[in-house]
Amino acid sequence: MPSSSTAGPSSKTGHGIKRVLSAEERSTLFAAVPQTPGAPKPDATLVVDGVSRTFGGLKAVDVAHLEIQRGCITGLIGPNGAGKTTLFNLLTGFDRPDTGTWSMDGQSLGKMHPHQVARKGVVRTFQLTKALSKLTVLDNVRLGATGQRGERIFNTLMPWTWKKQEKEITERAYQLLERFKLDTKADDLAGSMSGGQRKLLEMARALMTDPAVVMLDEPMAGVNPALTQSLLGHIKSLRDDGMTVVFVEHDMDVIRDISDWVVVMAQGSVIAESTPEDLSNNGAVVDAYLGSHHDQALEFDENGNPVGATAELAEALEQAEAEELEAGGDLSGPEFVAPADITPAPAKHAKEEDGS
Numbered sequence: 277m278p279s280s281s282t283a284g285p286s287s288k289t290g291h292g293i294k295r296v297l298s299a300e301e302r303s304t305l306f307a308a309v310p311q312t313p314g315a316p317k318p319d320a321t322l323v324v325d326g327v328s329r330t331f332g333g334l335k336a337v338d339v340a341h342l343e344i345q346r347g348c349i350t351g352l353i354g355p356n357g358a359g360k361t362t363l364f365n366l367l368t369g370f371d372r373p374d375t376g377t378w379s380m381d382g383q384s385l386g387k388m389h390p391h392q393v394a395r396k397g398v399v400r401t402f403q404l405t406k407a408l409s410k411l412t413v414l415d416n417v418r419l420g421a422t423g424q425r426g427e428r429i430f431n432t433l434m435p436w437t438w439k440k441q442e443k444e445i446t447e448r449a450y451q452l453l454e455r456f457k458l459d460t461k462a463d464d465l466a467g468s469m470s471g472g473q474r475k476l477l478e479m480a481r482a483l484m485t486d487p488a489v490v491m492l493d494e495p496m497a498g499v500n501p502a503l504t505q506s507l508l509g510h511i512k513s514l515r516d517d518g519m520t521v522v523f524v525e526h527d528m529d530v531i532r533d534i535s536d537w538v539v540v541m542a543q544g545s546v547i548a549e550s551t552p553e554d555l556s557n558n559g560a561v562v563d564a565y566l567g568s569h570h571d572q573a574l575e576f577d578e579n580g581n582p583v584g585a586t587a588e589l590a591e592a593l594e595q596a597e598a599e600e601l602e603a604g605g606d607l608s609g610p611e612f613v614a615p616a617d618i619t620p621a622p623a624k625h626a627k628e629e630d631g632s
């Protein structure tokens with residue numbers, strides 16, 4: 277494993293090695309990384325090799341090689357169904373691959389259950405939050421602690437061994453609730469919280485094990501704009517505490533705002549890697565992602581007729597359909613593909629369009 281020469285302060289207080297890098301160090305570091313799929317990183321913490329997962333006939337994930345740089349925020353993007361969540365599931369023990377190996381700091385994480393992966397220092401949150409609505413906010417966070425002594429039958433016979441630990445767990449849960457400004461809600465039922473607050477709760481729970489790598493699956497989904505900025509700040513603060521963050525996101529503004537590096541997946545594979553600034557110059561990204569993205573902004577006039585880039589897109593589609601029919605083709609089948617050279621309108625997040 278290559279080790280960093282770009283050293284900021286490093287620590288090993290929780291699991292794995294944490295390294296705090298300044299903005300300048302991060303930008304210098306990535307300036308030297310080739311913008312190609314599977315690019316080696318100067319100080320990779322997670323390394324994935326040949327990981328594949330098939331559902332029926334569909335290859336949901338087929339990642340030949342991927343390295344995640346320590347102490348930085350890596351954004352993972354790709355069209356719906358690209359395999360992002362499945363890759364998260366595989367790497368964190370929630371699913372089993374058909375092939376492949378992956379490791380953190382040279383230690384294999386394969387064939388482990390999620391709580392074992394968490395003990396090694398890699399935690400994740402879910403696209404749909406998994407807060408237990410009938411438990412209090414505090415208890416939800418406490419559940420993030422793994423390997424409590426009281427869980428073992430032998431230890432239940434010796435309450436003094438776990439009572440101390442119980443107290444420590446509760447104290448840590450309170451600290452995390454304070455960090456996410458949820459401490460005033462500690463005794464509320466999790467079911468009473470808003471979508472955004474649940475995302476914060478999930479992050480608090482994930483931090484209970486003091487992880488080195490935090491994987492966030494669409495942390496902004498379903499969050500109202502007022503909380504978005506606060507969530508973004510919290511994600512940056514994870515990195516600023518030396519954690520490595522990998523997060524899935526569809527909103528390109530968010531990706532550009534907080535990612536140090538972006539990995540692009542399509543049809544299960546990593547098809548591009550890039551700095552956020554260079555994303556829109558990458559042809560593969562534009563073709564595979566922006567051009568087919570569900571949040572692509574469509575514009576219509578008051579009569580419902582497409583205008584601007586949307587009109588061009590509609591016209592190109594009509595022409596492609598006409599050509600296909602003229603050539604004796606059939607538009608009902610899945611094999612009909614719209615031309616790739618249609619210039620997409622700039623991607624825009626749905627929440628901007630509906631004004632919510």
Ligand SMILES: Nc1ncnc2c1ncn2[C@@H]1O[C@H](COP(=O)(O)OP(=O)(O)OP(=O)(O)O)[C@@H](O)[C@H]1O
Nearest residue numbers: 331334336354355356357358359360361362363403
């Ligand atoms: N348990 C499953 N059984 C069958 N097919 C699955 C299963 N999980 C995922 N898939 C399929 O695998 C492919 C990849 O799905 P995945 O959810 O990983 O994509 P994604 O990039 O996370 O998409 P999105 O952005 O919509 O969340 C999709 O075609 C999906 O339908």
